[in-house]
Amino acid sequence: MSVRLALAAALASCLIGIAGFAYGIHAGTAQEQAAQKRADDARDAERAKLQGQIDASAQQHQAAEYARQGAVREIYHESQKVIERPVYRNVCLDADGVRLLDRAAATANGEPVANSVGAAGAPADGPAQPQR
Template sequence: MAGLPSLALASALAACLTGIGGYAYGVHVGTAQEQAAQKARDDARETLRQQAQGHIDTSAQAHQAREYARQTTVRDIYHESEKIIDRPVYGAACIDADGVRLLDRAAATANGQREPDPAGPAAQPSAAPAR
């Protein structure tokens, strides 16, 4: 009877080792499958990214070609014409002296002339305080 418990113990130990070995093998296989699935997802994502980048590059090249064609066919033409004014459109009867001076200054600035001198001397400050 001494051999029976040791045989049962040996078979139980063998079953435990087999179970642990099976568990380790299953973990290894599961990890490998998960890594393969992740690699497949990464590859698919990279393929989509490359397709999108190719589309962006193609669009940028097409835009650049259209812009180049537009710049070669469109020219901006600046034309200056000289205007001669026979008479002023404002008079001293409608606008006070300050308004006439402002209009003269605007006309001189627009024509590239220096600003005309003010109409008269500056007013002198009073010596006495205002009451």
């Protein structure tokens, strides 16, 4: 019977040790949660204090801005802009110039360059003038 009693005592001490371990974990968790809550509360109080300072500063700045805007009078000036050179020009090309442009376009597009239909009798005196 003493073996049974010793076995029961060993089992009871193991159960008590496990229960104590579980209680210790629970108590430690509760202490950590309480410490975290105190830290969170302190941080929230500091944040609220700083936000109050920011709000007060913003109100002071807004009041100063309204006072400044009331004392400032804005003046707008308009001026005319004169354009001295024309944007578009009416320039006409003679037949030789048109032929050269057609030939350059054909060369750029990889098309075979056709011979001119006829040679000009004489070089042009100058660019063609628009009819009025």
